[in-house]
Amino acid sequence: MNTAHFNSLSVDGLWTLHQEVAAKLTQKMLVQKARLEERLRSIRLASEVTRLNYKRRRPYPPVRPKYRNPKNPAETWSGRGRQPRWLRPQLRSGRDLDDFLIDQASAQKRQTN
Template sequence: MNTAHFNSLSVDELWILHQEVAAKLAQKMAVQKAQLEERLHRIELANEATRLNRKRRRPYPPVRPKYRNPKNPAETWSGRGRQPRWLRPQLRSGRDLDDFLIDQA
């Protein structure tokens, strides 16, 4: 941009130019702000719709214990997930998992 002609302008002409530029900038910023706010509103609506449309995980019934610690009958295990601490050493010592089954009678 050639700025040499600014040197030939008077203070009043520069001030008028400044006001015109500031007004034009404010106008463009207002338009851009409105566009960004509309875009943000659409994104928020899409996020809300996604959140509402997410499938909820079905509730699973509680699983009954299948195995019991013979040394402490209060310690049980359903057979799901990680093996409990009381069971691991028993299995390493050669015992079978069926040795810990709870009678289903």
Template structure:
């Protein structure tokens, strides 16, 4: 199947957007079907009967390490992005060690 540039150029913007949406829908469906086929084939090669399901490893719960001295209900484990209150405390001249929970009790 070939589409000539003249045919596409004759379409309105709305028609082109509808065509694009239809192409995306068809592509995503075909890709998903192909992916399932490949996973089944891989399972056969590995001697499994069902495709392998990916699961995330369980992460242990992390206890909070830092507490906001101004609002004790605000805590942070020290992982991930620093909360605003931590950045504000650091900007005011405090050190991260000053916010440790063992020091705020």
């Protein structure tokens, strides 16, 4: 349509044309939305199948503590991960990590006997 045709239409004619265009656009948008939702469903199904096919990690047993804070025996560390706050200043002051071993006390008793 050229603009001369729009200029010749009455207000009612323009409004009717507007409603027809809006209805056609709404219909096309609904078709596109249905296609996109179907694609999304297929992607979700594919991702679920992929997720189910992955092997599960084997559960590891809890790690027993290896080091104990002599000032607060409730504070322990397994030796894995970051060093705890109570241990860092002690090591900087010159103490050895072996000084904090939990089994150290029982090992010393065995050596003296």
